[in-house]
Amino acid sequence: MKRADDFPFCCGINIRDLHDDFVLDIGHDKTMDWKRRKINTTILENETGYVKKVWGSYNTVCLAYPNYYRTGMANLGFQTVYKILNDQPSFLCERVFLPASGNDARIVSGAAGIFSLENQKSIAEFDILAFSLSFENDYPNILKMLDLAGIPPRAKDRLENYPLMIGGGIAATLNPEPLADFFDLFILGEAEEVLPQFCRYFEEARRLGHDRRKLLSGLQKEINNIYVPGLYEVRYSADSKIQSISQRDKDLPEKIKIKHVKDINAFCTQEVISAPQMEMEDMFLVEVNRGCARSCRFCAASFVYRPVRFRGFAEIAASIDYGLKRKKKIGLVGTAVSEHPDLMRICEYISAQGAQAGLGSLRIDQIDEKMVDLIKAHGIETVALAPEAGSQRMRDVLRKDITEADIMRAAELLAGKEIPNLRLYFMVGLPGEEERDIDAIIELVGKIRHHVLNKFEGKKKFRRITLSINQFIPKPATPFQWCPLADVNSAGKKIKKIENAFRRERQIKVIHDVPKWNYVQALLSLGDRRVGEILLAVNRLEGNWAQVLKEVNINADFYVYRQKQFDEVLPWDIIDLGVSKKALISEYQKAVCLVAREYQELMKKDTAKYK
Ligand code: SF4
Structure with a gap:
């Protein structure tokens, strides 16, 4: 060869x-x-x-x-x-x-x-x-x-x-x-x-x-x-839902069982081909983990790659040694990089060889002084944090398991060590979301900005907070798989509201995705076999989605905007990822209860005013 x-x-x-x-x-x-x-x-x-x-x-x-x-x-x-x-x-x-x-x-x-x-x-x-x-x-x-x-x-x-x-x-x-x-x-x-x-x-x-x-x-x-x-044959009922998915031959498995790799150390997952024109071309990519134990309710990566697995230090070090022969920066890749039990050791190992590490997004509640020192030592100038929601109630619905105090502490620690750029990820269109949750994003960012600028006073100049606003898209195999996508227009207005709030702030930049493409993504994520007809039409009409959705005799809203029922057959039910529907329903219900309980409390308070 x-x-x-x-x-x-x-x-x-x-x-x-x-x-x-x-x-x-x-x-x-x-x-x-x-x-x-x-x-x-x-x-x-x-x-x-x-x-x-x-x-x-x-x-x-x-x-x-x-x-x-x-x-x-x-x-x-x-x-x-x-x-x-x-x-x-x-x-x-x-x-x-x-x-x-x-x-x-x-x-x-x-x-x-x-x-x-x-x-x-x-x-x-x-x-x-x-x-x-x-x-x-x-x-x-x-x-x-x-x-x-x-x-x-x-x-x-x-x-x-x-x-x-x-x-x-x-x-x-x-x-x-x-x-x-x-x-x-x-x-x-x-x-x-x-x-x-x-x-x-x-x-x-x-x-x-x-x-x-x-x-x-x-x-x-x-x-x-x-x-x-x-x-496998899919049958549909008169209301257009799936009636059944069954194997054409009795000898075939009823469900497709997905087995995960038990020992990820048995495989050396690292960059194979390095090319100057690829994204992140300056970093040699090394996998450090798969899966995430946090199980945020919207996160497909957490449910698909269960259980969480970490590559051992020795295997990662071998990948680093190999990577440093090609590049001077090591990009640590995984769903839970900051949770790797040996993260400090890995970063110290990289520093000891005069190289730098790229860490991706960090879990907010894991940022401490030691980690920030490490970030600083590696010359990282932008740190990405994902509060995902502005209000505590929405973070609880998502099961983010972080508080505003955690977010402020992380931002202050980073600012205290003069990390000049922060990138913050938020979502709009979340299940149970109200206008006050969008206001909460604006307030939270305002507070972060205030704290960060205070910390920076008299020191090297703070550069920028970048807000990355994404629309929540329900994904199969997660507790939110039954949820509809928020209406594209309402999501667009929410994004606009956030954008407008920071229009005059030179140090805050808002970037966001385009709601109409989120609609397409939701359709292709949640669709069944009939959506293949839509894809054929998209190809025939050279990507003119508006025309396609007019021409094909398939109601795309049926897949995107409909609240699905627990007892209906979902297109992906044929795949058994090892997470039971019962467990997903239970998680979904916990989220709904949180919204309902909070709503009841609000109602109680409101009624009390009129006594
Ligand atoms: S912490 Fe991140 S990777 Fe883990 S479940 Fe939550 S969103 Fe997914």
């Missing part, structure tokens, strides 16, 4: 002269072909750690990311799957990304193709086309990429000579159903153990000459975490 460093390069294009996101397409005449090859070669030239095997004698997998190169390459899950597949001696894995916008318009559907980076093969030529799915809003790009390659989007229309299409990643694990018609199978949950099993099975089935049908049914029966949607 040849590794990246074994290959000589002679291309003279400076990658920085090219479009920000690499163009992997280009037309089908000779000049264009030459240009594409040159661009791909230059991309590889700038990377460290890619694998290029000789095309011809391997089972071939094209690993696709349905977004641009710089985003896909910063995804540790994507990189991990690339490594696992290339570590299988009889498999070859290459990458492909969404072509840059503006350039793909030149391409006639299916005629120009879309090519892998390493051997520059059309994605239609691979045995397997595997999509890494982290964000629902990327789903339309899958169909766009298939279209460019001339691959029929629906699995049932693809003959044996087309690649076997696989999906995986957190978005698919939460709810693969909107994509059910397009994929032959999904590999859900964590890849490290199941992917090699899949490869062995695939190879053996190939050796035995099994056709696709036989391969898929064998995989579904034999390997956990695998879901072949075509082997």
Whole structure:
């Protein structure tokens, strides 16, 4: 097997002269072909750690990311799957990304193709086309990429000579159903153990000459975490809800049980390919944990990656040693980085080698003097905190388990040590939210600003508080999976109110997401198989969602704005992540009770006024 460093390069294009996101397409005449090859070669030239095997004698997998190169390459899950597949001696894995916008318009559907980076093969030529799915809003790009390659989007229309299409990643694990018609199978949950099993099975089935049908049914029966949607039938009742999801054959499992990796130390999850154009390009990414024991009621990562697991110090140190040969900064990645029992030791280890650590967002109640000293020592100038809500009642509804005093103490500690930038995450459109909760965000930020500026008085200048305002989107497999999305207009008004409150404050910057895209995300998160029709229309109408929602005979509000019932079958009920519905209902009810109890108290107070 040849590794990246074994290959000589002679291309003279400076990658920085090219479009920000690499163009992997280009037309089908000779000049264009030459240009594409040159661009791909230059991309590889700038990377460290890619694998290029000789095309011809391997089972071939094209690993696709349905977004641009710089985003896909910063995804540790994507990189991990690339490594696992290339570590299988009889498999070859290459990458492909969404072509840059503006350039793909030149391409006639299916005629120009879309090519892998390493051997520059059309994605239609691979045995397997595997999509890494982290964000629902990327789903339309899958169909766009298939279209460019001339691959029929629906699995049932693809003959044996087309690649076997696989999906995986957190978005698919939460709810693969909107994509059910397009994929032959999904590999859900964590890849490290199941992917090699899949490869062995695939190879053996190939050796035995099994056709696709036989391969898929064998995989579904034999390997956990695998879901072949075509082997399951969904029936709908007259009110449009799901009546049942059942296996077409009695031998198939009733539910898809997701098993998690028990010992994450058995796998070395770290950056595989380093590239100057990827997001967070200055950091070498190292995983420190999976899951989070806090179980905030809105947080999918906490419920999907249970139980919480931490990589050991020795394994992390080995990753750091390796990473420092490539970069001078180590990005510690995980859902609960600040809860790692050895975090101080890890950071000290990085400092001892004259390098810096990037910590991501920190748990507010874990920030103490020692941690702030560490942050300072690592030259970190921006610290991200996530109060998520301004009022205590909303934080309790979310089960954030932090008080205003905790938030102030953290902000003061950071300001006291002259950390010049704070980033604060808040959500709007939360279950049970009222106008006073939006006012509470504004008040809380005002207080933080006041405290921070007081601490900074006479010292080095404080730079900025950045408020990142996101709309709450109900996610499958969480206690809030039954909640509707808040109306897009009302969410927009709440965001505007916060923006207006700080319009004149030079040191407070408000950034936010766009409510209409939250609607799309909610639809693709909570939808069932029928939503696939919407995705096909989005592709046909080139992303004109307004037109799509007018044209298709599917009521998208049914999925997005409807309060779901506990006893109804939800599209993702086929997936068993190991968290019982009973436990989720109990958590949901606790949240509702909090709102109701507080409402009763308010009513009591109000009535008392009139005695
Ligand atoms: S602390 Fe963060 S990662 Fe953990 S459950 Fe809450 S939101 Fe999720």
